Structures are given as C-alpha cells and as structure tokens.
Amino acid sequence: MRALDVVGHNIANANTPGYSRQVARLGAAPPYPSASLSSLVIAGQVGTGVQVQAIHRLRDQFVELQLRTETQSMGRWTARYEALQQVELMLQEPSDLSLRDALDRFWQALQDLHQQPESDAARAVVRERALALAATFQHVHKQLSDLQADLNRLVALEVQRINTLAERLADINAQIHRVSMSGYEPNDLLDQRDQLLLELAELVDISVTEMENRTVHVSIGGLTLVDGNRAVELVTRPDPSNNDFLSIYWSPTDEKMAIENGRLAGVLQARDDLVAGYLSQLDTLAQAIISHFNALHQLGYTLEPPATPGGLPPNGGQFFTGTGAKDMGVHGDILQDLRKIAASASGAPGDGENARLLAQLLHDPIPELGNTSMADYLRALVAGVGVAAQQARNMTASQTALVEHLHNRREAVSGVSLDEEMVDMVRFQQAYAAAARLVTTMDEALDTIINRMGVVGR
C-alpha cells in the first residue's frame, strides 16, 4: 500500500517543476526465527513479509550542479541581450530616422549652402537640420540614460529577489535539518530546495556546498549568503564612485560585492559597461562635432553688414552649444538671425567656401575620434552594438539550448513517466490482490480447521 501511495504522489506531481520521481525501496522483512543458540531448530528461516525500507528520490547531483552553472551563464547573457535589444531599437538603424540620417541631412544642407551662400532659404535649411541633428543626439542620449536608470532599478529588484530566495532557502534548510534528524527522508523538501537554488543561480553566481547535517551553505564570491537556517541580507546603496548607481553590499561587513555571473551580473554589465560605454561614445562624437564645427565656423564670415563700410563682415560665432550629446543645441544667435551662419571664407556674400569646409568636416578624420571621421565613428558605434547584440543573442540561444538539454537529462533521471507509474501501479495492485488472495486462502484453511473438523457423525 505504501508503494501505491508513492505512485500516487509521483502521478500527482508529474508536472511540478523540479520534482524528482520517488521510489519505495521494498525489502524483505527480517526472517523468523532470528539466529540464536536457544532457538528452536526448524527447517530454514521463514520470511515475515515485506517492508518499505526507504522512499528514495531519484536525482543526479552532477546534472544538478551543471544545470546551476549553465543557468547562471544563461541568466547573464539573457540580461545582456535584453538590454542590447533595446539599445539597437534606440539607434534606429537601418532607417531614415537614425543619427546617421540626421548627420547626412545636415551635410546636405551645408552643401546646398555652399552653392548658394546668399540664400536665406539654404540658411534656414541648415538651421533646421542642425536643430534636428542636436535633437536626435539628445533623444538617443536620453533613451540610453533612461535605459541605464531602468537597469539600475532592476539591480535593486534582483537583489530583493535574491534576499527573498535566500530567506526561503534558510527556512527550508531548517526544515530539512529537523526532518532528517528525526530519521525521515525529506524528499519533497530537497526537491524544493534544489528548485530554489536553481532560481537563485539564474540570478547570481552562487556556490553551493552540502553540509553533513544535510543543510546547504550558499555563498557568492566567497561571502556567505545562506548558512544553515540563517540568511544574510544583501543591501543596495548609491555608489558615489559610480555616478551614484546602486552597488551591492554584504550587510555584515558592508563589503562591496563583485557579481560575476547570473542575471544580476548581466544587468550590472549592461548598466556599467555596455550602455555607459555607448553613452560615452555618443558624447565623444557630440563633443567632437560641437568643438570642431564651432572652431571652423568662427573662422568664417557671416552675411551681416560690415561694421565699417567696405570692411569685412563679422566672423561667425558659436554654432552649436552644449557639452555633449545630452545638452547639444544650436546657438541662440543662429536661431534668431540666419545671416549669422558663417558660410563665407573671404567675407564676400557669394563665397560659400566655409560652408563647403564645414560640410567636409563631417567626413574628415578627427583626432579625438581616433582619426576616423564622424560618419565612420558613428558607423563603428552602431556596428559595435550590432556585434555585441549578435554575440549576446547567439550566447543566449546556445546557453538556453544547453540548459534545455540539461533539463532533459535531469528529466531522464528524475522525471515522472506516467507509463512507468501505470506499470508500477498495476504491478503493486496485482501484488496487493495476490496478498489479499493469500489472506482469503488462509481464511479458508482456518475455516476448514474450525468449522469442518471434528464433525464426523454429527
């Protein structure tokens, strides 16, 4: 009957994540009589039946370990890929709404201006395209910063999840300890604990040691997270050394933690390396445009009337304002007076040479950009994001496949096969029926003795 119970339990949990198939290990009960000098001498020992010696769960601990390791990497790559996917969308490439397109259109407007430097219409187009370029820089910068802030919030959430999981692990550790102290096999609790460990492994790089008292010790980078029935809390706090983004501290000593793997590591890398890197590249590009463009613009002459009759018109002033992609803009003077665009290199109104040079600047090598042109730098930035995203996507796919494969291997050992359980059920049912028949037979024998014997002549 106990064996049938186990079958029932298995069937009921066929779809429980992390459940391991259990089997009742049956063994013959100790035979009678036991060996002793004073015992009666009869032919052979007589069996006393069957008993359930233990209920085992079927688990391959090695697969479990691999599964945890690979799940960590899967979590990290997934988090990176999710962030990079968003970055890709922000860059809007390939499309006509991208930064590349804004830069191209600005170049075109300057080329138009070089052919007709006297024209207010050409000047107005230069101004509009410059505004569009600055706005696109600001927009991409804002989206990337927003993403960075979102990732930062995600760090807090993931740490919270880690803390919750750690507490549940500590709790289950305590239960397992109690149950195994009383000599039982805490199969279902062990399954639950494995499942929690797997969830935790997806988040962060844990190392797990099973102790003699059957509790597990969990640590991250050498710092204890769960020890027996005690969970250590991780706290997040703005880190002044990293733009006030959240860092993770180990509460007992307030030590800053280094997270190497798992989703949390992926989120941290996306926030501190990937997105931060793209933001700084974007800033470098915006700064190069602002400074070089302004410098050249100031060498040219505007279309304003000269201060003294017959003299040269005033030189150009600032064209772009701002210190980076975040606050790039077009100078108020240009916005108010189109004639302040310095298209002329000689001072004469029909000279568009400076406009031509300004346009050429966008395709000339710039030292701050590693001697590549602005257009090339932008291309490298986009291609860099593309390569990183492609790598993250491929790694996510292969890690997912690997984890899937390990899940299958675990299932092969631990999974519930309904067919198998049915076979077992029938087997145990038959054994039960046979045992019952034995009882009936004994009953009939007794009936014979009690009711049929000694009735001769009655």
Added chain:
Amino acid sequence: MRVTNSMITRGLLANLNKHLSRMEELHFQMSSGKRIRVPSDDPAATSIGMRLHTSLNQVRQRRANLDAGLSWLEATDAALGEATEVLHRAKELAVYGASDTLPQDARDALAQEVEQLIQHIVDIANTRHGGLYIFSGHKTLTPPYTLDPTEPVPTAPLQYAGDDGLRLYEFDDGVTVPVNVPGNTVFDPVLEALVDLHAALKQGDGPALSGTVMNKLEAALDGLLRARADVGARSNRLELARARLDDLELNLEKLVSHTEDVDLARVIIDLKVAENSYRAALASGARIIQPSLLDFLR
C-alpha cells in the same frame, strides 16, 4: 534513456516556438522586403549599408551641386554670347566709321548707337541668375558696373564693383570647379574698347578707328571668346562628372539593395520550408502527447 511525458511536452513546445520565431522572422523579411531589422541581424552589412546610404546621399547632393553649377555656366555662356554679338556690331560700326567719305553727322549717329551698345554691355555684365549678379565674383549682391545716369558714356574707365572671387562648387570629395567668370576679366577690355570707339567716332579719327580702336575691339573679342571656350570646357567637365555620378548612383543603389533587401524567391522558399516543418511538428506533437498507457488500461 528514460523518456518522460514532460520531456516530450517541453521539447515539443521549444521546437514549436523555434519554428514560429523562424517564421516570424521570414514573414518580416517578406513583408518589409528588408533583410536587416536591427544591426545584430548582420552587423557587417549594417555598417556597409550605413556607408552606402551616406555615399548615396553624397552622390545625390553632388549631382544637385553639378546641376546648379551647370545652370550658372549656361547663364554665363548666354551672357558672354550676347556680349560677343555686341562686339561684332561694334566692329562693323568701327569699319563703317573709318571710311573717309563718311560725313561727321553720320559718325555722330554711329556714336549714338555705340552709346546704346555700351548701355547694353553694362546690362549684360549685370546679368542676374536667381537674383544674383553672376559677373561680380563673390560680391553677388552688388552689380559689377554702374553707369552714371548723368553721363551715359563714361569718360574714365568704369569701376568694377565686384571682386575676383571664384564660385567653387564641389562635385567630388574636396574637388571643386568654378562656375562663374569674374566680370572684370572680360568686360573691362570690352567697355574700354567701346568707350574708345565712341570717342574716335565723335572725333572723326579715321586712322584710330581702323588702327588702335580696331585692335582693342579685336583683343576684347578674343578675350570674350577665350572666356566662352573656358566656360564651355568647364560645362563639359561637369557634364562628364554628371554622367559618372549617374553611374555611381545606379551602382550604389544596386549595392544598397544587395546589402539590405531580401532575395524574395529565397525567402518564399524558406518560408515554405519553415511552414512545412512547423506543420510537421504540430502533427507529430498532436500524435505524441495524446496516448499513454492510461488509455489502454481498463
């Protein structure tokens, strides 16, 4: 290896998902006609595509520059042609006026016509194209020559108000071509010759008319013809460059399409293949998740 029910369902779901995402990707390619949706689909092609788009924009812009340049050169050529006509007429008048038998009042009448010719040359020199004085060098907002209304025939040489700035249009990376002719190089000698002609006619100076004045007229005419030949050569150069840019544009468009567009025939076949495997997965899934021993135990 043991195979359990949840292995089968897990595997089935994973595979169905894989087929569906492949079909979604192909569907996007087919409906958009584009091979690349985000840079990670093909980073190298994205980068190449960006460069091609930039080049294409450059080519189109430079063609626009060329067209604008050509129209400047055409306007210049037309004006110089007209000036040539004027000089031919002036030469005829000089030959006519040099005749000793001509009475002075007839010469005065000829001088009257020369006055008109001077007026005409100044008008030609002040030709505007799109509102700009094409013979003023860079000072396109200033007329190159201004006649004093009180003095229809200038006594001193007319002051050129432009400069010798060349209007340079870019038609290749850093390669420019001037699309204008500064007026002083052609019109200064023309005006000087005409003023001299006027004076000689007024004075009835026959030898000068057939000598120095005629030489000056010839020299001015040569200058005009040289300028026209130069303008014509530049136009030719631009026409050639334009043909090259047209070719380049076509090539770039092809390359862009090659880089970014899908091969429709291939996508349709791929989509069919993906659809078939999806159907097969669904069909086999429907068969395999249904039966278990449970169905056969009674």
